[in-house]
Amino acid sequence: MALLKYESQVRPPLVVGDKDYHQVTEDICRPVEARPSTLWWIGFIISVLMLLFGVVSVTREVWFGTGQWNLNKTVGWGWDITNFVWWVGIGHAGTLISAILLLFRQGWRTGVNRAAEAMTIFAVMCAGQFPIFHMGRVWNAFFTLPYPNTRGPLWVNFNSPLLWDVFAISTYFTVSLLFWYAGLLPDLATLRDRAKEKWRKMFYGITAFGWTGSTKHWQRHEALSLVLAGLATPLVLSVHTIVSFDFATSVIPGWHTTIFPPYFVAGAIFSGFAMVQTLLLVTRKVLNLQQYITIEHIEVMNKVIVLTGSIVGIAYLTELFMAWYSGVKYEWFAFEQNRVNLSSPYGWSYYIMMGCNVLSPQIFWFRKMRRNLYVTFFMSILVNIGMWFERFVIIVTSLYRDYLPSSWSTYYSPTIWEVGFYIGTFGLFFTCYFLFAKFFPVIAAAEIKHILKKSGDNYKEQMTVVEEESVDQFVHDTAH
Amino acid sequence: MTIREQYVIPKKYNMLSMVLMAIGLLSIIILFITHGSKSGAENEVVRARFWAALLQNSVYFLLVTNAAMFFICATTLMWGGWQVSFRRVTEAISACVPVIGIITFVILMAIVFGGDHVIYHWTDAEHVQHDPILLGKSGFLNKTFFTVWTLITLIGWSWLGYKIRSMSRAIDDTKLTVEEGRKYMWDNTVWSGVYVVLFGLTVMSCTPWFWLMSIDAHWYSTMYSWYTFASTFVAGIALITLFVVFLKNNNYLELTNREHLHSLGIMLFAFSIFWTYLWFDQFMLIWYANIPEETIYFKSRLQGPYRGIFFLMLIINFLAPILLLMTRSAKRNYGTMTMLCVLILFGHWLDFFQMVMPGPLTDPNTKLTHVPFMLADFGIALGFVGLIMFVTVRSLAKWPLIAKNNPFLKESIIHHT
Numbered sequence: 038m039a040l041l042k043y044e045s046q047v048r049p050p051l052v053v054g055d056k057d058y059h060q061v062t063e064d065i066c067r068p069v070e071a072r073p074s075t076l077w078w079i080g081f082i083i084s085v086l087m088l089l090f091g092v093v094s095v096t097r098e099v100w101f102g103t104g105q106w107n108l109n110k111t112v113g114w115g116w117d118i119t120n121f122v123w124w125v126g127i128g129h130a131g132t133l134i135s136a137i138l139l140l141f142r143q144g145w146r147t148g149v150n151r152a153a154e155a156m157t158i159f160a161v162m163c164a165g166q167f168p169i170f171h172m173g174r175v176w177n178a179f180f181t182l183p184y185p186n187t188r189g190p191l192w193v194n195f196n197s198p199l200l201w202d203v204f205a206i207s208t209y210f211t212v213s214l215l216f217w218y219a220g221l222l223p224d225l226a227t228l229r230d231r232a233k234e235k236w237r238k239m240f241y242g243i244t245a246f247g248w249t250g251s252t253k254h255w256q257r258h259e260a261l262s263l264v265l266a267g268l269a270t271p272l273v274l275s276v277h278t279i280v281s282f283d284f285a286t287s288v289i290p291g292w293h294t295t296i297f298p299p300y301f302v303a304g305a306i307f308s309g310f311a312m313v314q315t316l317l318l319v320t321r322k323v324l325n326l327q328q329y330i331t332i333e334h335i336e337v338m339n340k341v342i343v344l345t346g347s348i349v350g351i352a353y354l355t356e357l358f359m360a361w362y363s364g365v366k367y368e369w370f371a372f373e374q375n376r377v378n379l380s381s382p383y384g385w386s387y388y389i390m391m392g393c394n395v396l397s398p399q400i401f402w403f404r405k406m407r408r409n410l411y412v413t414f415f416m417s418i419l420v421n422i423g424m425w426f427e428r429f430v431i432i433v434t435s436l437y438r439d440y441l442p443s444s445w446s447t448y449y450s451p452t453i454w455e456v457g458f459y460i461g462t463f464g465l466f467f468t469c470y471f472l473f474a475k476f477f478p479v480i481a482a483a484e485i486k487h488i489l490k491k492s493g494d495n496y497k498e499q500m501t502v503v504e505e506e507s508v509d510q511f512v513h514d515t516a517h
Numbered sequence: 518m519t520i521r522e523q524y525v526i527p528k529k530y531n532m533l534s535m536v537l538m539a540i541g542l543l544s545i546i547i548l549f550i551t552h553g554s555k556s557g558a559e560n561e562v563v564r565a566r567f568w569a570a571l572l573q574n575s576v577y578f579l580l581v582t583n584a585a586m587f588f589i590c591a592t593t594l595m596w597g598g599w600q601v602s603f604r605r606v607t608e609a610i611s612a613c614v615p616v617i618g619i620i621t622f623v624i625l626m627a628i629v630f631g632g633d634h635v636i637y638h639w640t641d642a643e644h645v646q647h648d649p650i651l652l653g654k655s656g657f658l659n660k661t662f663f664t665v666w667t668l669i670t671l672i673g674w675s676w677l678g679y680k681i682r683s684m685s686r687a688i689d690d691t692k693l694t695v696e697e698g699r700k701y702m703w704d705n706t707v708w709s710g711v712y713v714v715l716f717g718l719t720v721m722s723c724t725p726w727f728w729l730m731s732i733d734a735h736w737y738s739t740m741y742s743w744y745t746f747a748s749t750f751v752a753g754i755a756l757i758t759l760f761v762v763f764l765k766n767n768n769y770l771e772l773t774n775r776e777h778l779h780s781l782g783i784m785l786f787a788f789s790i791f792w793t794y795l796w797f798d799q800f801m802l803i804w805y806a807n808i809p810e811e812t813i814y815f816k817s818r819l820q821g822p823y824r825g826i827f828f829l830m831l832i833i834n835f836l837a838p839i840l841l842l843m844t845r846s847a848k849r850n851y852g853t854m855t856m857l858c859v860l861i862l863f864g865h866w867l868d869f870f871q872m873v874m875p876g877p878l879t880d881p882n883t884k885l886t887h888v889p890f891m892l893a894d895f896g897i898a899l900g901f902v903g904l905i906m907f908v909t910v911r912s913l914a915k916w917p918l919i920a921k922n923n924p925f926l927k928e929s930i931i932h933h934t
Contacts, residue, residue, distance in 0.1 A: 047702055
């Protein structure tokens with residue numbers, strides 16, 4: 038009785054196109070084994086050029102100091118920290134998909150988890166650059182590490198959320214990397230076993246860590262996945278919580294608000310999913326993987342986007358409301374004069390944030406829109422712009438007018454080298470992603486096989502008999 | 518296996534729920550005589566004691582039973598299948614919402630319009646005129662807005678809950694084809710979406726501000742409503758679990774087994790930690806920034822007479838579930854789960870107790886608060902427990918215990934954690 042593999046036919050299939058195990062392997066390994074296309078080369082070269090521009094920008098900043106940036110007396114955090122928070126946020130979807138959705142037994146995660154996890158790792162790598170180079174004297178970056186040292190009694194400030202960031206993000210990066218890599222092992226072994234060239238056999242042989250696919254291996258693999266998922270789940274929450282503490286522990290109007298931690302986490306998932314959409318819509322098309330990353334996957338992720346976008350919306354309105362309700366005039370000034378007031382210097386950025394993050398995702402209440410690839414792609418870009426502006430609004434509009442009007446700064450806008458640094462991280466991100474898409478399977482083949490006999494369209498068709506059975510009969514069958 | 522579809526209310530159970538309700542009623546009467554009926558300006562705190570007890574219990578149990586409908590809608594929106602085998606239990610609990618809703622409404626209106634300003638100081642028009650902070654808030658904190666929002670909240674929850682329950686019952690006699698199943702899920706998804714939007718605008722936004730946060734009308738915290746949500750949602754899961762276990766013990770719910778209990782245990786565990794997370798965020802940020810307008814809230818709770826209750830509820834709501842529910846076997850054990858569910862329901866009741874009480878019981882002259890003798894509060898709480906027991910089983914007995922034609926029932930039967 039194949040009852041353990043039963044899944045309601047009401048659920049749309051997660052793998053379409055009449056696949057069997059072999060076909061899955063073929064489809065997913067093909068892009069890795071084939072020569073890279075011209076399109077890949079073009080994309081890769083552009084990414085590397087962007088990366089180089091970033092390297093030049095950063096080199097100038099290290100050589101000449103942070104004076105290369107337009108940070109000023111009150112706006113001590115500008116594009117750099119905005120970009121840092123933005124990239125960390127993007128890094129959240131991967132772990133959410135791999136860890137929390139694993140614990141929630143959401144089958145659809147199998148189609149997208151590998152790419153999303155890779156995205157997480159690259160995004161966190163990009164994010165990490167900003168606070169490090171923001172230090173100015175970057176060669177002293179190791180001062181953030183707490184260890185008995187030769188600098189006398191000089192220890193890190195354990196009271197500072199900035200230090201907690203160092204711990205949270207490095208832990209997050211480590212666990213995400215382990216999780217992603219552990220998931221890759223069976224697929225790398227498949228690639229090794231299929232390899233014909235010597236270098237390929239060697240490369241995948243080394244990276245597969247001697248995986249043989251024995252029962253013992255699988256058993257350990259499953260146990261490890263569960264443990265890492267359990268570890269990663271609190272990490273998803275903790276990382277952006279601590280990033281929000283960077284702001285919320287202060288007494289700066291617009292920063293000190295108790296809702297910041299969960300709303301930062303919701304926003305991070307929101308932007309992370311938008312980035313997953315952007316990447317996967319292109320990836321599935323270029324690598325011809327529409328049968329694995331189906332329109333159902335896209336739709337589900339759009340649902341997550343409308344949900345998290347609305348949660349973020351409630352949070353925006355809550356903090357706006359509380360700024361008024363609290364009766365604290367400084368808080369209300371930060372909101373009324375520096376944000377809501379459209380004619381104030383940065384008023385426009387608040388409306389971009391509201392428009393992109395709260396209003397525009399609402400179109401995903403409509404099924405037609407959720408399943409429209411063009412709309413989805415456009416929206417995913419819009420959300421990422423909106424989420425960048427969220428951080429910009431929080432940082433710059435709260436800082437540029439501090440308690441002392443005489444120090445209210447001139448209009449802050451970035452220099453070319455600040456922008457260049459940001460472009461450089463895009464270069465790093467896409468360079469890594471292109472390499473990943475070339476050398477590693479972008480879909481977890483082993484996990485697709487895990488759900489194939491339950492959620493594959495051809496297998497689902499065979500379940501009609503079970504579907505039509507009465508409940509009593511079904512219970513009887515399962516009991517025997 | 519034969520499935521017992523019809524629930525029959527045991528006589529003993531009926532008796533017990535009525536006794537509990539009688540205890541509740543008696544407690545209210547006694548508390549009214551000893552506290553509520555005392556007139557005069559010098560007895561303000563004494564009267565506040567009576568109304569605060571009613572407010573705390575009614576709002577707490579209303580939000581807890583309403584969490585059952587949120588549970589249904591959230592799982593529907595996620596197309597969950599595992600919970601279908603005990604779906605009728607969650608539906609039955611949510612049927613308490615209109616009943617407790619009316620009680621809560623009466624209590625709230627009595628407090629707001631009763632002319633006594635012992636709970637909500639912002640209802641005192643004369644006082645507000647001399648209080649610049651409250652005057653600034655009067656655009657929000659006023660009787661009209663309070664009443665309108667309370668009505669929207671209660672009618673919205675009750676009506677949408679009714680709608681979603683009837684959709685589930687409507688297919689009890691018709692076996693659905695796959696196409697019809699999709700249509701059914703679609704309709705349910707749409708209505709669950711509507712409910713969740715309302716839920717977001719009420720529980721996760723204005724409603725706790727009105728009902729609870731405005732007790733300490735000067736104080737504010739953006740986290741407050743989300744915190745209230747987390748508190749009542751985890752207590753709601755505990756309540757669902759208790760009814761599931763109760764029915765299993767009486768040889769009903771044949772299709773629900775340890776696998777489902779395990780999943781409920783996971784939810785209980787996860788949302789206990791989620792509650793702690795929100796608790797910590799709110800507390801830590803206020804502590805760290807150390808702004809007097811904000812820290813005042815924790816003064817009486819952390820350093821004042823509520824210290825004991827404060828830490829007790831933290832132990833119950835955080836330490837107990839994280840330590841006792843960590844293992845797989847604990848989540849699959851009916852005894853452990855039952856004990857923890859009772860504990861968690863009590864723990865979050867205590868949480869509400871320390872949210873509501875310190876403000877109204879503050880002496881206007883000395884500015885000191887005190888913890889009242891809690892026997893009457895326990896009595897009132899038992900009354901509400903009796904009421905929930907009474908209403909829930911009536912709904913259970915009225916409809917088949919199994920949502921037989923739900924498209925995901927078979928998935929629920931073979932659910933494996």
